[in-house]
Amino acid sequence: MAGVIVWIETSEGKIRKVTREAAGAGAKIAAAINAPLCAVLFNGKDLLPELGNLGFSKIYTADGPAFEKYSGEVYAEALAAAGELSGAEVFLTGATALGRDLSASLAARLDAALAIDVTEIIYDAKPLKVVRPVYSGKLLAEVELTSEKKVISLRPNVFPITEKPAASPELVPLSAGTAAIRAEVRKAIKAAEGVMDVAEATIIVSGGRGTGGPAGFKVIEDLAKTLGGAVGASRVAVDEGWIEYSHQVGQTGKVVSPVLYIACGISGSTQHFAGMGTSKFIIAVNTDPDAPIMGKADFAIVGDLFKVVPVLKEELLKVVK
Ligand SMILES: Cc1cc2nc3c(=O)[nH]c(=O)nc-3n(C[C@H](O)[C@H](O)[C@H](O)COP(=O)(O)OP(=O)(O)OC[C@H]3O[C@@H](n4cnc5c(N)ncnc54)[C@H](O)[C@@H]3O)c2cc1C
Numbered sequence: 001m002a003g004v005i006v007w008i009e010t011s012e013g014k015i016r017k018v019t020r021e022a023a024g025a026g027a028k029i030a031a032a033i034n035a036p037l038c039a040v041l042f043n044g045k046d047l048l049p050e051l052g053n054l055g056f057s058k059i060y061t062a063d064g065p066a067f068e069k070y071s072g073e074v075y076a077e078a079l080a081a082a083g084e085l086s087g088a089e090v091f092l093t094g095a096t097a098l099g100r101d102l103s104a105s106l107a108a109r110l111d112a113a114l115a116i117d118v119t120e121i122i123y124d125a126k127p128l129k130v131v132r133p134v135y136s137g138k139l140l141a142e143v144e145l146t147s148e149k150k151v152i153s154l155r156p157n158v159f160p161i162t163e164k165p166a167a168s169p170e171l172v173p174l175s176a177g178t179a180a181i182r183a184e185v186r187k188a189i190k191a192a193e194g195v196m197d198v199a200e201a202t203i204i205v206s207g208g209r210g211t212g213g214p215a216g217f218k219v220i221e222d223l224a225k226t227l228g229g230a231v232g233a234s235r236v237a238v239d240e241g242w243i244e245y246s247h248q249v250g251q252t253g254k255v256v257s258p259v260l261y262i263a264c265g266i267s268g269s270t271q272h273f274a275g276m277g278t279s280k281f282i283i284a285v286n287t288d289p290d291a292p293i294m295g296k297a298d299f300a301i302v303g304d305l306f307k308v309v310p311v312l313k314e315e316l317l318k319v320v321k
Pocket of ligand 1: 207208209234235248250251253254266267270285287291304305306
């Protein structure tokens, strides 16, 4: 018996987009090994109707206070229990902050191969192979997962969502929640109301040192709002206190992969590129034609962001409309 299990990650009572992406990738792995696609859902009975079109044949559920707050140990115990029941050999998560943490706990528990921040899966490879960026995105490593069990964490916004015909997956309650907790989430600090998370945004407008300060970020926020996108930032902008850390993109910030990334007043350091290099289309606005980002962008505009961005907004609006 074999199979694929996807962890249904939720945020504020909603299924995270990367979970839907993982379901699509999981369905392809399951088809390649001719095995069922299952899911594990914690305290999420209300979400079951939304899971009917993601291709799961079984959903393992675990409910109760033990699953209310994220715990690497408790969640990994439950996923391992679902793996035991189903005989699953592949476990998929989204490479979010929690998904990365859970993947590591689960892999340690199962003595499984672990690949985090995966951007490609070679579905027909035996053993399964995945591709992930290494050395701050300078290289792509093709990794062969040779152990029997494999834990794979997918970079958000890379894999397509493939919805399936509506179905009613079988529900299987898990008896879990007894793992010893060595690290406890005490407090979750909510982002300000209406602030979009860069990790899952399809459009990101980012500002760097070139914005010159918090007032300069207004032009960035304005463009992001117009395009329905999120606001990103370089580390310099965050370190200067112009914008909160949750917006930082890069090696020590968030890794993003939007359809459109607009870098304004950002030089394009290796560390920044590590966080946005897999964006599908990059536009750079910079006064310096020789800034590294200009060579990496699909579309490079040489000019002062305070003059260019408002014009860009008007032009992009025509396309978006
Ligand atoms: C271990 C480590 C981890 C790091 N992690 C990260 C990370 O996660 N994310 C990150 O971003 N950085 C990270 N850094 C920092 C990184 O090395 C760079 O210092 C940083 O990315 C530079 O930010 P910046 O592009 O905003 O600033 P700068 O490099 O100073 O570039 C500013 C750019 O703005 C342009 N400019 C100036 N005025 C204007 C204007 N009016 N209009 C248009 N363009 C203008 C300039 O020509 C310049 O290219 C890390 C560094 C280290 C050592």
